[in-house]
Amino acid sequence: ASAQGSSAGWSPPAADQRCPSRWGAADRRGSMNMMTPERAKRAAQLIRTGEIVECGQTLNQTMPFFGTRRFDVHLKRTFMNPEPNRRGSNEELVVAEIGQVGTQLDAFPHQTIGDEGYNCVNIPRIAGRGGFAEMGVDTVGTIFTRGVLIDVAALKGVATLPDTYEITPDDLEAALRRQNTRIEEGDAVIIHTGWGLLWGRDNARYVRSCPGLGVAAAEWVLRQNPMLMGSDNWPVECSPSKTMPDASLPVHQLALAVHGVHLLENMKLDVLAQRGQHEFAFAVQPLKVQGGSGSTVAPSALF
Ligand code: UVW
Numbered sequence: 001a002s003a004q005g006s007s008a009g010w011s012p013p014a015a016d017q018r019c020p021s022r023w024g025a026a027d028r029r030g031s032m033n034m035m036t037p038e039r040a041k042r043a044a045q046l047i048r049t050g051e052i053v054e055c056g057q058t059l060n061q062t063m064p065f066f067g068t069r070r071f072d073v074h075l076k077r078t079f080m081n082p083e084p085n086r087r088g089s090n091e092e093l094v095v096a097e098i099g100q101v102g103t104q105l106d107a108f109p110h111q112t113i114g115d116e117g118y119n120c121v122n123i124p125r126i127a128g129r130g131g132f133a134e135m136g137v138d139t140v141g142t143i144f145t146r147g148v149l150i151d152v153a154a155l156k157g158v159a160t161l162p163d164t165y166e167i168t169p170d171d172l173e174a175a176l177r178r179q180n181t182r183i184e185e186g187d188a189v190i191i192h193t194g195w196g197l198l199w200g201r202d203n204a205r206y207v208r209s210c211p212g213l214g215v216a217a218a219e220w221v222l223r224q225n226p227m228l229m230g231s232d233n234w235p236v237e238c239s240p241s242k243t244m245p246d247a248s249l250p251v252h253q254l255a256l257a258v259h260g261v262h263l264l265e266n267m268k269l270d271v272l273a274q275r276g277q278h279e280f281a282f283a284v285q286p287l288k289v290q291g292g293s294g295s296t297v298a299p300s301a302l303f
Helices: 030-034 037-044 152-156 169-179 203-208 215-222 250-259 270-275
Strands: 052-054 071-080 088-096 104-106 143-151 188-192 228-231 262-265 279-284 294-296 300-302
Touching: 030 262, 037 143, 037 279, 052 270, 104 250, 143 152, 143 169, 143 270, 152 169, 152 188, 169 215, 188 279, 215 228, 215 250, 250 262
Parallel strands: 143 188, 188 228, 228 262
Antiparallel strands: 052 300, 071 088, 104 262, 104 294, 143 279, 279 300
16 A cells, blocks of 8 residues: 655545555454564574664653653552561552553554554454453564664764654665665664654653654555564654645554554664664564553664
């Protein structure tokens, strides 16, 4: 499926163009159908030194929040045994929108076109007290695949791309040429914008707008059948879009609802970018939150 419309008014593909998905009408796993033992073994072959680079931001109360999202921690002193050993115990109660704060992986029910999600599933119909009855983040499973960092900030010679910069297919192709890297089917395709440098330093600017993928660039990546698309900004895509100002987060719809490809947001990519490391084994395990729209995660790149 390809995006419809233009700067005059973007709209997603019609239902008969996007459903059934390439995996068939009954499919609920989307790009995770590519998470095969063969792909995991190929990713493992990229591990040579055993070095691990963490790509998750630390969850705390001073991180950027979008809208009314929150993350509050209340420490609890839960226990103190008397003599002879006087063992004390500490815990915390976390009040959080745990699916949509920090470094986070979006599950398919997170976004809809009207009421329809991936494969034209009616999302309000599957929403209930236990979360979403289908395609919840607990069903995503472990992701272990080849990761590719596309460093668009380095291509442009800047630490941080400008606010709202809309990454184009030409940018992606030029960045990959500069790095001498290719995208393969089933990759975790990760875009470095440098926006993550604002994390915890200028939260107001971080959430107000951001550079990221434009629709054409996202479609360019999606045509290569990635397992996920990630970035060091809050929506992976640019926002607001200068070329499609009336469309709200169109890449969210394209990835999650049209193509069944997960998004991985708010990544910490400064270390990978500083080291110029563009190809690695990539691992992430979403939380088993029943029926969740997403999950905070802590991904890693392994070398
Ligand atoms: C936004 O922050 C709006 O994107 P998402 O809902 O995917 O987190």
